[in-house]
Amino acid sequence: MMQHKNIIAAYSIMILLIIAVGVLQSWTIALTILNYCLISAVMTIGANIQWGYAGLINFGIMGYTALGGLAAVLVNVPPVKEAWKAGGSGMVVSLILIISGVYIIRTVLRKFENSKKRNYIVAAIIVIGFVFIRYISGPAIENIEAVDPAKTGFLGGLGLPIIFSWIVGGLFAAGIAFIVGKIALGLRADYLAIATLLIAEIIVSIIKHEDWLARGVKNVIGLKRPVPYEVDLQGSTWFIDLVEKFHSKKLDLITSLSERQDVLNQLVIDASSVYVKLCLAGLFLTVVIILLILTQKALYSPWGRKMRAIRDNEVAANAMGKNVVKEHLLIFILGSAIVGIAGAMMVTNDGLFTPGSYRPMRYTFVIWVMVIVGGTGNNFGAILGGFVVWFLWVEAAPIALFFINFFTAHLEETNAVKQHLIQSAAYFRFLLVGIGLLIIMRYRPKGLIPEKINIK
Amino acid sequence: MDFINAIVLLLNYTVIPALTYGSQLALGAIFVTLVYGILRFANFATGDMMSFGTMVAVLLTFYFQSLGISFGFLPTALLTIPPAILAMIFYMLFIDKFVFSYYRVKKSPPVQLAMVSVGVMFVTQAIIRIIIGPFDRRFFDGEKFILKANEFKEMTGLNEGLTIKSTQAITIFVTVLVVSIMFWFLNKTKTGTSMRAYSDNEDLALLSGIDPKKVVLITWIIAGILATIGGVLYGLDKSYRPFVYFNNMLPIFAAAIVGGIGNPFGAFLGGYVIAFAEILVTYAYKKFFAYLLPEFMEPDSLMQLLSTDYKFAVSFSILVIVLLFRPSGIFKGKTL
Numbered sequence: 001m002m003q004h005k006n007i008i009a010a011y012s013i014m015i016l017l018i019i020a021v022g023v024l025q026s027w028t029i030a031l032t033i034l035n036y037c038l039i040s041a042v043m044t045i046g047a048n049i050q051w052g053y054a055g056l057i058n059f060g061i062m063g064y065t066a067l068g069g070l071a072a073v074l075v076n077v078p079p080v081k082e083a084w085k086a087g088g089s090g091m092v093v094s095l096i097l098i099i100s101g102v103y104i105i106r107t108v109l110r111k112f113e114n115s116k117k118r119n120y121i122v123a124a125i126i127v128i129g130f131v132f133i134r135y136i137s138g139p140a141i142e143n144i145e146a147v148d149p150a151k152t153g154f155l156g157g158l159g160l161p162i163i164f165s166w167i168v169g170g171l172f173a174a175g176i177a178f179i180v181g182k183i184a185l186g187l188r189a190d191y192l193a194i195a196t197l198l199i200a201e202i203i204v205s206i207i208k209h210e211d212w213l214a215r216g217v218k219n220v221i222g223l224k225r226p227v228p229y230e231v232d233l234q235g236s237t238w239f240i241d242l243v244e245k246f247h248s249k250k251l252d253l254i255t256s257l258s259e260r261q262d263v264l265n266q267l268v269i270d271a272s273s274v275y276v277k278l279c280l281a282g283l284f285l286t287v288v289i290i291l292l293i294l295t296q297k298a299l300y301s302p303w304g305r306k307m308r309a310i311r312d313n314e315v316a317a318n319a320m321g322k323n324v325v326k327e328h329l330l331i332f333i334l335g336s337a338i339v340g341i342a343g344a345m346m347v348t349n350d351g352l353f354t355p356g357s358y359r360p361m362r363y364t365f366v367i368w369v370m371v372i373v374g375g376t377g378n379n380f381g382a383i384l385g386g387f388v389v390w391f392l393w394v395e396a397a398p399i400a401l402f403f404i405n406f407f408t409a410h411l412e413e414t415n416a417v418k419q420h421l422i423q424s425a426a427y428f429r430f431l432l433v434g435i436g437l438l439i440i441m442r443y444r445p446k447g448l449i450p451e452k453i454n455i456k
Numbered sequence: 457m458d459f460i461n462a463i464v465l466l467l468n469y470t471v472i473p474a475l476t477y478g479s480q481l482a483l484g485a486i487f488v489t490l491v492y493g494i495l496r497f498a499n500f501a502t503g504d505m506m507s508f509g510t511m512v513a514v515l516l517t518f519y520f521q522s523l524g525i526s527f528g529f530l531p532t533a534l535l536t537i538p539p540a541i542l543a544m545i546f547y548m549l550f551i552d553k554f555v556f557s558y559y560r561v562k563k564s565p566p567v568q569l570a571m572v573s574v575g576v577m578f579v580t581q582a583i584i585r586i587i588i589g590p591f592d593r594r595f596f597d598g599e600k601f602i603l604k605a606n607e608f609k610e611m612t613g614l615n616e617g618l619t620i621k622s623t624q625a626i627t628i629f630v631t632v633l634v635v636s637i638m639f640w641f642l643n644k645t646k647t648g649t650s651m652r653a654y655s656d657n658e659d660l661a662l663l664s665g666i667d668p669k670k671v672v673l674i675t676w677i678i679a680g681i682l683a684t685i686g687g688v689l690y691g692l693d694k695s696y697r698p699f700v701y702f703n704n705m706l707p708i709f710a711a712a713i714v715g716g717i718g719n720p721f722g723a724f725l726g727g728y729v730i731a732f733a734e735i736l737v738t739y740a741y742k743k744f745f746a747y748l749l750p751e752f753m754e755p756d757s758l759m760q761l762l763s764t765d766y767k768f769a770v771s772f773s774i775l776v777i778v779l780l781f782r783p784s785g786i787f788k789g790k791t792l
Contacts, residue, residue: 191783198776435579
């Protein structure tokens with residue numbers, strides 16, 4: 001019971017903080033923070049089932065987030081017909097070549113015994129295949145990128161509603177996680193961290209520089225939202241009526257008719273953005289709740305117990321006949337898939353895909369801080385961590401600014417130190433998050449809401 | 457003649473830049489490997505610690521320049537390295553005292569220490585950005601070139617010029633100097649031997665009367681020297697920007713692991729392996745083949761294996777391949 005009280009108290013404080021932002025700053029900011037908190041929560045659930053359930057360090061969160069974002073683009077953007085005509089066949093042939101190359105290598109690996117000769121054959125296949133694929137895809141890529149480069153210059157996607165991309169993003173991430181897991185999961189913990197981080201960098205650099213795929217660093221903008229647009233809302237009568245009813249008291253105080261119309265217009269504009277954000281928040285919240293229910297069920301299932309056994313003593317679990325390698329791979333794939341979903345959700349929220357913004361600081365380390373601060377192995381803790389750290393990350397600058405102004409109040413406005421500090425207020429977020437992590441690691445190593453397991 | 461031209465071309469555009477970049481990576485990789493071997497954790501604050509040392513050097517350089525102190529034809533920054541090293545060591549020992557030592561005494565698993573180092577990374581980054589800001593800063597002064605392309609062409613009568621920037625020469629010279637002193641220290645002196653003993657088998661080392669506090673102290677001192685020098689050399693050669701330093705952590709890790717983490721000599725060579733791979737794979741060989749092959753066989757395309765955008769990806773792919781086939785690195789390090 002005590003445990004539940006803690007959780008409820010922690011979440012209430014968090015919600016109160018967000019409401020406070022709504023009252024003090026603006027409701028749009030508060031809801032933006034809330035949406036990002038929810039997306040971060042999905043990411044932390046993904047990282048938590050890897051680290052908390054199975055003890056696997058995945059520093060490649062950035063890569064899977066980017067894959068989710070890529071999925072959003074490939075699902076939502078309408079296909080670019082001219083680009084397909086210009087180079088589609090070349091790309092399809094290259095894809096078939098890659099698949100057949102992988103298949104040939106597989107057969108070679110199966111047929112021949114492990115020997116130097118086999119390694120040379122595999123290496124030769126890879127080199128020849130690489131040159132051949134470049135020969136075919138090179139002109140095709142050039143043709144595709146030449147099609148209206150300012151607007152398209154890529155193959156486009158399927159033109160489906162973006163919400164499907166949440167599933168596709170998960171599948172993309174799962175597929176890549178399968179390959180990464182096969183390569184890296186045998187490694188010891190800290191090597192695994194480095195290897196996954198570097199592989200994620202490779203993924204991001206491919207997305208960044210293969211312009212035919214998703215325009216690379218030229219960004220894709222104008223992805224269609226699953227919720228109404230502000231402009232449409234501002235034009236529809238039911239919405240204006242709704243706002244009028246909602247603010248009727250305030251509006252009744254204004255006597256002049258034209259002034260009342262101006263105020264109402266302003267209110268409608270504000271309300272439309274709040275409404276859109278609320279719709280998105282509802283969608284995200286649904287995903288978080290579904291994932292939370294599933295992960296909680298999994299945690300207390302026989303499978304969850306098996307994972308904890310593997311985490312706490314790999315050798316003993318192995319001796320009991322649990323397939324450690326297989327389970328590690330499975331949970332690595334599951335966790336990465338959830339992160340992929342979060343990546344697609346993030347692009348849905350922003351409405352644009354900017355591969356250049358996928359950096360390890362923001363998409364790997366901050367997420368890890370969330371998991372550790374929140375509580376490893378406990379989903380409620382991980383989600384809370386997502387909320388707390390993201391809130392701090394965003395609100396650090398205003399808070400820092402307040403304190404700087406408070407402590408340097410006796411200094412003049414032109415004071416060099418004061419000006420310098422005010423300019424660098426944004427960087428206090430690193431300080432805040434870093435010190436928060438260090439303190440939690442030292443004095444509460446299990447996180448704000450620690451893992452609790454009932455042994456029956 | 458064409459053959460010599462082709463060689464000079466390769467020297468100018470691949471070998472010399474790769475040697476320079478490799479030296480910078482090697483210093484960082486030895487730093488990573490020392491911390492990993494003796495303090496037993498993967499230090500994710502590597503890039504930012506190097507950045508901290510460089511920041512001190514940059515600020516001192518600007519201060520010296522304002523005072524009118526210069527180092528002749530050499531960059532002023534070289535003068536600022538010793539005080540920067542002192543500041544760096546002081547910062548590292550401070551961090552160790554208040555952060556790392558607690559976990560070391562408690563014998564926490566390496567993963568936890570790695571996580572703690574992520575916290576240190578955040579804090580260090582914040583300090584750097586608050587003090588100097590995230591901007592790009594050039595602090596190189598003095599003579600820019602040792603050998604200019606035109607001079608070389610006049611001297612030899614070749615078509616291709618060979619340029620040697622003074623930063624390149626300084627980098628390679630200083631690296632060789634520092635690394636040889638360090639290897640001499642590790643292999644020949646008593647303190648160095650005790651450090652290696654501590655790295656190999658902690659319990660046995662403690663039993664034979666080695667003072668762990670002293671080993672840790674010396675490790676941070678060497679680490680501080682390597683981090684500062686590596687960082688300043690990189691900054692002189694390119695420019696100083698905190699974000700770039702953070703990113704450099706990744707190829708440095710790749711170098712340390714490729715060389716066999718825990719093995720300083722492996723890390724040293726690993727730096728060059730990574731640097732040469734990055735530059736050789738992304739170099740466009742068109743002109744090179746144009747010199748070597750008869751005219752009718754001249755290639756049309758750039759003859760580039762991968763575009764330069766994939767520079768980082770190349771080094772990371774090498775790391776993946778090494779992890780697949782030789783998980784303990786090319787030169788046997790600690791077993792995984």
